[in-house]
Amino acid sequence: MEKPNCAIPRVVEIDLNKLTLPELTHEKQQIDQELAMLQDSIHTLKMAQGKFQESKKSIEKAQKYSSGQPLLVPLTSSMYVDGKIAEMDSFIINVGTGYYLRKNAEGAKDYFQRRLTYVTTQIEKIQAIGNERNRIKEAIISVLQAKVQAQFASQQAGNAKEE
Template sequence: MAGPGEAQEKFMQLPLPQLDQLKNNIDQELEFFSSSITQLRIAQTKLQESCDSLSKLNKDTEGKEILVPLTSSLYVPGKLSDVNNVLIDVGTGYYVEKNVMDADKYFKRKIDFINTQVDKLTDILQEKVKLKQAIVGVMQMKIQAQMMAQQSTVAKT
């Protein structure tokens, strides 16, 4: 990607309406990337909660009453019959049975993957912010130049 100086030079060649449209496009991209980061953070939190729940499974909890989620808002009573194996939601309605240790590894691997994606999106977001700042700076310079030109033509008359 071009440096800030190079970008400003390229933006100087564009008329104000195009710069405004470009700024609006970047605003939309910033909103999209921010929303994506938020969604990834929510998924990361859910995975971390699942990982933390695994640590509560032990021989003492076997046979205890629990609430089993059928949907995000519907739970039914049940008994914990097997503390060594769990069902993991792997997406799109598919579940996989894993032992607790493998489930823990799975959740940690997914959390690490999400962290990597969040880092990538954060870098992109920062670049877009810099780009927007460059565009806004050029727009301000062009508006100032137009105002000065208008003032000089008014002063001549």
Template sequence: MASKKQSQMQEIDLTKLNLQQLTQLKRQLDQELTLFQESLQTPKLAENKFQDSLESLEPVNSSLKDKPILVPLTSSVYVSGTVMDHEKVVIDIGTGYCIKKDLDGAKDYVKRKVDFVTQQLEKLQGVVIEKAKVREAVMDVMEAQLQARLGAQLAAAQQAAVKT
């Protein structure tokens, strides 16, 4: 996996790029950073939903049998219901599909989903951090080139002033 990752990343000597190329690279990195940061929102929402699902399974026990509950049909529509079997729950597995599982199986399923989404978020955050570091390096080289150019122009101007 590491070799695949390394083959996707190219090493570029930033000092050999001109200011126009650096500006283009910075613009591309800005776009990628924006895209990745926007991409972080969706898995973060999923992680929060799975965490909420896990927390909602915690209070389920035998004391709930035959108790009235509100069953969510959508995020804003609930209907009255009664707990018939506290040992089995129906969980949404995505794209409109639900399955019936025993309580421990449901908790395990949701915990695995939380762990998976958390791992994916960490990977994506790592990519964002790396892109930000590269962007910062590009900006440093751009600043150094601009200062060198400004210094050369200042030296030329001083030399021209001395000659006249």
């Protein structure tokens, strides 16, 4: 089954020199909005990356304990309850949207490492798109400045002829 390719925007080349000042301004605003969205996405992915790293470290730390040993179990990031280790090589991991899996230590660490690799790859892809959008934005700003200067020069020339 073929996956729809709706996440990748269609690339359209535009000759910036043919656009008017309002059109250039509009294009710059769109790029600014897109860059803000990309930054938000990177921020969200970096938060997920941190959580996966912390989860992987927690598995590694838990392996140092023994069965029956007391510990604090995190319910949220700021609330813990007393607990005891029941099984040393059995972990329940949250895989999203209310689904949990029971994994051994190596399976759990492998899961978190795969998620880390995936998230890191996505961050790199988004950063590459952001770099390209920044390059386009710089080109738009350059053309905008040139057109404003040309318009200002033609107004100055018009004013000089009237005098």
